[in-house]
Every structure is written in structure tokens, then in C-alpha cells.
Amino acid sequence: MTNQNNCIIKIEHLSKAFGDKVVLDDINLDIRRGEFVTLLGPSGCGKTTLLRMIAGFLKADSGVIAMEGTDISDTPPHRRPLNTVFQRYALFPHLNVYDNIAFGLKLNKVPSAEIDSRVRKALKMVSMTDYEDRDVNSLSGGQQQRVAIARAIVNRPKVLLLDEPLAALDLKMRKDMQMELKQMHQELGITFIYVTHDQEEALTLSDTVVVMSDGKIQQIGTPIDIYNEPVNSFVADFIGESNILNATMIRDREVEFIGHTFECVDEGFGINAPVDVVVRPEDIYIIANAENAKFTGEVKSCIFKGVHYEMFVETDKGYELMLQDYNAFEVGSTVGMFIKPSDIHVMQKERTCNTFEGKMTSPTTVQILGAEFECGECGLQAGEEVYVSVNFDRVELLDNKEDGTVMGEVEFILYKGNRYHLTVLTDEGEKVYVDTNDIWDKGDIVGISVAAADLHITKRV
Amino acid sequence: MKKFFAQSYLWLLLALLYAPIIIIGVFSFTEAKVLGNWTGFSTKLYTSLFSGGVSGGLLSAVENTLTIALIAAAVSTLLGSIAAIGIHNMRGRKRQVITFLNNIPMLNPDIITGISLFLLFVSIGLTQGYITVVLAHIAFCTPYVVLSVMPRLQQMNPNIYEAALDLGATPFQALRKVIIPEIRPGMISGFILAFTLSIDDFAVTIFTKGNQGLETLSTFIYADARKGGLTPELRPLSTIIFVTVLLLLIIINVRSRRAARKMENI
Numbered sequence: 169m170t171n172q173n174n175c176i177i178k179i180e181h182l183s184k185a186f187g188d189k190v191v192l193d194d195i196n197l198d199i200r201r202g203e204f205v206t207l208l209g210p211s212g213c214g215k216t217t218l219l220r221m222i223a224g225f226l227k228a229d230s231g232v233i234a235m236e237g238t239d240i241s242d243t244p245p246h247r248r249p250l251n252t253v254f255q256r257y258a259l260f261p262h263l264n265v266y267d268n269i270a271f272g273l274k275l276n277k278v279p280s281a282e283i284d285s286r287v288r289k290a291l292k293m294v295s296m297t298d299y300e301d302r303d304v305n306s307l308s309g310g311q312q313q314r315v316a317i318a319r320a321i322v323n324r325p326k327v328l329l330l331d332e333p334l335a336a337l338d339l340k341m342r343k344d345m346q347m348e349l350k351q352m353h354q355e356l357g358i359t360f361i362y363v364t365h366d367q368e369e370a371l372t373l374s375d376t377v378v379v380m381s382d383g384k385i386q387q388i389g390t391p392i393d394i395y396n397e398p399v400n401s402f403v404a405d406f407i408g409e410s411n412i413l414n415a416t417m418i419r420d421r422e423v424e425f426i427g428h429t430f431e432c433v434d435e436g437f438g439i440n441a442p443v444d445v446v447v448r449p450e451d452i453y454i455i456a457n458a459e460n461a462k463f464t465g466e467v468k469s470c471i472f473k474g475v476h477y478e479m480f481v482e483t484d485k486g487y488e489l490m491l492q493d494y495n496a497f498e499v500g501s502t503v504g505m506f507i508k509p510s511d512i513h514v515m516q517k518e519r520t521c522n523t524f525e526g527k528m529t530s531p532t533t534v535q536i537l538g539a540e541f542e543c544g545e546c547g548l549q550a551g552e553e554v555y556v557s558v559n560f561d562r563v564e565l566l567d568n569k570e571d572g573t574v575m576g577e578v579e580f581i582l583y584k585g586n587r588y589h590l591t592v593l594t595d596e597g598e599k600v601y602v603d604t605n606d607i608w609d610k611g612d613i614v615g616i617s618v619a620a621a622d623l624h625i626t627k628r629v
Numbered sequence: 630m631k632k633f634f635a636q637s638y639l640w641l642l643l644a645l646l647y648a649p650i651i652i653i654g655v656f657s658f659t660e661a662k663v664l665g666n667w668t669g670f671s672t673k674l675y676t677s678l679f680s681g682g683v684s685g686g687l688l689s690a691v692e693n694t695l696t697i698a699l700i701a702a703a704v705s706t707l708l709g710s711i712a713a714i715g716i717h718n719m720r721g722r723k724r725q726v727i728t729f730l731n732n733i734p735m736l737n738p739d740i741i742t743g744i745s746l747f748l749l750f751v752s753i754g755l756t757q758g759y760i761t762v763v764l765a766h767i768a769f770c771t772p773y774v775v776l777s778v779m780p781r782l783q784q785m786n787p788n789i790y791e792a793a794l795d796l797g798a799t800p801f802q803a804l805r806k807v808i809i810p811e812i813r814p815g816m817i818s819g820f821i822l823a824f825t826l827s828i829d830d831f832a833v834t835i836f837t838k839g840n841q842g843l844e845t846l847s848t849f850i851y852a853d854a855r856k857g858g859l860t861p862e863l864r865p866l867s868t869i870i871f872v873t874v875l876l877l878l879i880i881i882n883v884r885s886r887r888a889a890r891k892m893e894n895i
Contacts, residue, residue, distance in 0.1 A: 223795060
């Protein structure tokens with residue numbers, strides 16, 4: 169079992185809740201020795217919580233963190249053979265650069281001659297030679313971060329944890345530090361676990377990217393896998409720019425979306441199956457000659473982005489697509505477009521309609537989402553437990569929150585070419601998915617209502 | 630012209646505030662027995678104060694005052710710092726409530742604190758004397774130490790304690806090597822504050838000193854004045870105390886200004 173020996177950290181069924189809010193939900197993760205792993209996700213996805221648990225600053229509610237085969241869940245942080253680089257550096261202000269870096273070595277009673285040579289080596293590693301006697305408060309942000317990295321690696325940890333270490337630096341500095349970190353990882357050969365919300369940084373640095381959202385791991389893979397083969401619309405939307413569209417898999421290697429049928433390379437979804445399709449903006453080829461194109465459209469906007477132009481095109485069937493090309497096309501002009509089969513990525517739909525668990529409160533009313541909804545006569549008696557399904561486009565969102573049967577907050581917005589797919593979080597913490605043409609903003613408080621005829625009720629057994 | 634009036638208003642105000650102290654200071658340099666009579670410049674009261682020309686009562690009162698202040702300041706600095714760290718680690722409502730509870734004794738009139746402590750000591754049957762005065766002074770000084778340590782904790786990067794643990798420090802080592810050095814300026818200011826408050830106190834002391842003959846400077850002067858006329862040597866003594874307290878306050882202010890400037894540079 170070479171694979172077993174190679175695994176330095178094994179996380180099994182790790183869960184954590186702060187009060188009612190679940191921040192980590194059954195996390196399973198294997199980290200190989202010497203790997204550069206990035207935990208990537210939007211703020212509040214649980215990535216920092218996971219890192220803090222690996223470091224030992226937080227205790228899990230349930231689950232196991234094992235390091236080299238031994239359970240370290242109950243080991244206090246000072247006995248764990250790993251070190252952390254904090255987001256806000258967390259240097260000791262009363263100590264100079266040298267004493268900051270020597271802090272861990274002195275605690276471990278390393279002989280002073282050895283401390284001296286190791287501190288100097290660490291400083292050299294982060295290109296801060298001759299800064300030993302400087303007051304840490306007099307250093308710039310980038311320099312402080314270098315000292316923080318030196319302070320961690322000087323202890324030769326088995327695993328180095330980095331919590332958004334470059335977030336506070338300016339762009340140019342960040343790019344330089346990224347390259348240095350990658351080089352440092354190669355030279356030291358220790359495992360790096362890196363937390364960031366910057367997808368570009370994650371793709372640039374990592375061997376493995378772990379995409380997280382809502383306390384769950386969405387996808388684990390190499391940067392190339394994550395970019396080219398996202399498993400769901402969240403990952404596709406979060407990593408890079410993308411067009412995410414509703415589609416129908418007509419048969420193997422043939423998919424229909426934006427009103428056209430395309431050849432693709434995906435198989436095994438079945439016949440006439442509803443799926444999601446991801447097409448990266450740079451993978452849509454655009455030509456001025458509309459005649460030989462697969463489909464046509466009208467350029468709605470064209471913005472210069474440095475290397476390329478970013479354009480929005482309304483297709484002949486009324487869908488909006490984002491495109492990137494080295495050439496600019498005039499706004500208002502008609503253009504032709506085509507997509508290569510290998511650039512179409514087909515994903516299983518996570519869901520095709522809302523399904524709620526509920527209970528009949530009378531023959532014509534049902535209790536779901538913590539409120540009572542009119543549902544019409546369905547032949548069921550009060551007290552019977554039911555499943556209620558509602559199509560995405562049958563959920564009505566209302567500006568005036570008091571007008572809805574329940575209240576919710578718009579949590580996530582996905583544009584699907586011709587409509588928005590929203591995730592609305594109700595007061596009770598349940599998710600309602602809504603397809604709409606109306607424009608809502610993230611964080612909007614809305615009223616949710618559903619017409620009686622649109623509630624499809626089946627008995628739960 | 631407007632500026633002139635504004636200036637003179639300020640000086641008038643300051644003159645009114647400091648007049649009594651200045652009078653004591655000025656009249657400490659004359660020999661007259663009665664305050665207000667100027668019989669020419671002399672430092673005789675000062676020499677007499679230091680060469681034992683005064684009753685033993687006054688000197689022992691000074692000694693009591695200083696030792697009580699030192700003990701009370703040291704103990705309340707320790708207790709207050711620990712309490713501040715505890716409060717700092719609390720969250721939300723609990724922290725608000727405890728901070729509020731910490732502030733009440735500071736707003737409470739000294740006389741009430743004194744009577745309450747007197748009743749407490751009587752009811753638990755503690756003989757009143759040196760120990761009870763020290764305990765009472767610790768009780769009213771501690772909240773001030775908490776108040777002067779808290780801002781240091783709030784300014785501190787919350788991750789540095791974790792960073793110390795991460796680098797292999799036990800929680801106690803992290804406290805000693807990282808937290809204490811960070812809050813030390815607040816602890817020193819708190820100590821100085823507690824020391825001056827203790828020296829200054831009269832109301833609490835008079836109620837807790839018992840009747841075993843213990844006197845601090847303030848109670849001694851009070852008793853002395855009631856016996857008929859102040860001992861003239863009290864004038865130089867008051868002047869010395871005032872100058873000492875003034876120096877301590879200047880030190881506190883300079884320290885906090887320097888700390889603020891250091892923060893700005895970061």
C-alpha cells in the first residue's frame with residue numbers, strides 16, 4: 169500500500185457547527201506527502217475553519233484528523249508537528265526579526281549555534297538576509313510576510329499551513345510572492361496546505377485544488393481538471409469565467425443548448441436527459457462572416473481587458489453569451505460563432521426541481537419551509553407527511569417581503585444565458601432554487617410565494 | 630484680541646485650580662506655625678521633616694501609606710491583568726455585562742465603598758487594621774488596572790497567541806513570552822494609577838482602618854487637623870507628595886503618548 173504511506177494527513181467525516189450554523193459538513197480529504205494543496209472557496213465556505221482545525225486551534229464536533237496514521241484530533245496545537253503562516257502575519261511586535269524567527273527553536277531548546285545557522289538560512293530562503301536586527305514594526309507588509317514564512321519553515325515542520333498569506337499584499341507583490349512560494353515548496357519538499365479565495369492563485373500554485381462551498385467539498389482535482397472538468401455549476405462559475413447553460417443531452421456525443429444541436433465528447437448521460445453545459449468564453453470562436461458559422465448573434469458590448477476583448481453577444485435564439493477574443497468586433501455587428509466538441513463540458517444537473525419535506529395541515533394546505541401554503545385538493549388528510557416539488561420557474565419572488573408566504577435572502581446567482589438561476593436561503597435555513605428573468609442582487613431580502621397549482625404533492629412513505 | 634481673552638480665561642481657570650496647592654507649596658518655605666503668615670524664606674520645615682523633628686505618628690503614617698500603596702498596587706495589577714485577559718477572551722453579551730460590572734465600582738462614591746467594606750469586614754468578623762486596609766485598597770484599585778490593560782489587549786493582533794502555540798509554546802509559555810510583553814505598558818500604567826489612588830484615598834481607609842491605632846497619611850492629617858491646627862511640617866510633606874504624584878502622572882502620559890506614536894508608525 170504505497171498510497172497509504174504517502175498520505176500525510178487524512179481527514180475523515182469532519183464536521184463543525186457554530187451554534188446553528190454548520191460550517192463544515194462531513195469533510196473527507198487525503199493529503200499526500202509533499203503536495204501543494206489549496207483549499208479554495210468564497211468567504212464563509214469553511215476553508216479557514218478547516219485549516220484552523222488542522223492547526224489545532226479549533227476542535228471538531230465529530231470526525232478525525234490523522235497525521236501519518238495517528239489521530240491528532242485531541243493533540244493541542246503546540247504538540248502538532250506543523251506550523252502556520254497567518255493572514256495578518258502575527259509577528260511578535262516586541263521581538264526583532266531574529267528573535268521572531270528563533271522563537272520556536274528556542275522553545276525546543278535547540279543549541280544556540282544551531283539556532284543561529286538555521287535562522288540565517290531561513291532568512292536567506294525568504295531573501296531577507298541582513299534584516300536580523302530590524303524591528304518587525306518597521307517592515308513593509310511583504311517583508312513582514314517573509315519573516316512570518318521564515319518563522320514557520322525554520323522549525324522544519326512536516327506540514328506548512330498558509331492562511332491567505334498574500335491577501336493583504338498588492339497585486340505585483342502578490343505575483344512575485346506566488347512564484348517564490350512555489351519555488352520554496354519545491355526546495356523544501358514539505359507539504360503545503362494553502363487557503364485562498366483567489367481562484368487564479370489556487371490554479372497557479374497548487375498540485376491539488378479543493379474547491380469548497382457551504383462547508384462541503386465540491387470538487388478535488390488538479391488545477392487543469394478543476395478548470396476543464398468542473399463537476400457542477402458552482403465550481404464552473406467560481407473558477408474562471410464561464411457560460412453555464414441549461415441543455416439537453418439528446419444522445420451520447422450530441423447535446424442541445426441555446427437552441428442549437430452541438431456535437432460533443434461526453435457520453436453516458438442517457439437520452440434526452442436535462443444537463444448543464446459549461447463553455448469557457450475563450451472557447452467560443454467568433455468570426456465576422458456569419459454565413460458559414462454554426463450560429464450567429466449580435467455583439468452587445470465589447471470591452472478591452474488587456475490581453476483580450478471581452479464581448480457579450482446575443483445569439484439568434486435570444487441567449488446571452490460571454491466571449492473572449494484577441495480581436496474586437498463592433499457593437500451592433502452580426503457575427504458568426506462555433507464551438508469545438510471538446511470545448512463543451514457537460515455536467516450532471518444537481519437538481520431539476522425544488523423538493524421539500526412537508527406535512528399536510530388540512531386537506532388543502534401544506535406546511536413547508538416553516539409556513540403554510542395553499543395547495544388545492546389533493547386527496548390527503550391533515551397530518552400526513554409528504555414531499556412537495558416545485559419547478560424552478562414556478563417560484564415567485566416578491567419585492568415586498570411581507571407579501572410572500574415566507575421570507576428569504578438571495579444567496580447565489582448564476583446566469584444561464586437567458587435567465588437567472590437563484591439560490592434563495594429562507595429564514596429557516598432551507599434553500600429554494602428559482603429561475604427568473606428579473607434581476608436580483610446577492611443579499612436581497614425577498615418574499616417567496618408559490619401558486620397552489622404549482623405545488624406537486626406526493627405522499628411520503 | 631479674541632485670542633487674548635481665550636488665553637486669559639484658560640490661565641485664570643488653571644490658577645483657580647492650582648491656587649491651593651501653590652499656596653501650600655509657597656508656605657512650606659517659611660517657618661510660621663500658622664498657615665498664612667509669611668515670616669521670611671526658610672527651608673527649616675523641610676530639614677525638620679527629615680531630621681525627626683516631627684512626631685513619630687507622622688512618619689509611621691507615611692510609611693504605612695507607602696507600603697499599603699505598594700502592596701495594593703502590586704496585587705491589583707496582577708489580579709486586574711488576569712481579569713482583563715479573561716474578559717478579552719469573552720464574547721458578545723457576557724463580555725458587555727462583565728465590563729459593565731467592572732465599571733460600577735469606579736463610579737461608586739468612595740464613601741459608599743468604604744461603608745460597604747466596613748460592614749463586610751465586620752460581618753465576617755475580620756479584625757480591622759493593616760490587612761483590611763490593604764484588602765480594601767486592592768478592591769477599589771483592581772477595576773482601574775483592568776481598564777488600563779484592556780486597550781492593549783484590544784490593539785493586539787489576535788493571532789499572536791495562536792502563533793506562539795503554533796510554534797510550540799504551551800499556553801502558559803505563550804502567556805509569559807507573548808501576551809505579557811504585549812500588555813506590559815498597560816500593566817505599568819495600571820500599577821502607577823493604582824499606587825496614586827491608594828496614596829490618595831481617605832474615605833475607604835477611614836472606614837477600614839479599625840481602632841488599633843493604624844494611621845495613613847490622609848487619616849493622620851485629618852486627625853491632626855481636628856486636634857487643633859496642622860503640624861507645620863505637613864506643608865513640605867504635602868508639597869513633596871504633590872510633586873511625586875505630578876511626576877508619576879507625567880510619566881503615565883508620556884508613556885501613553887509614546888505608545889500611540891509607535892502605533893501610528895506601524
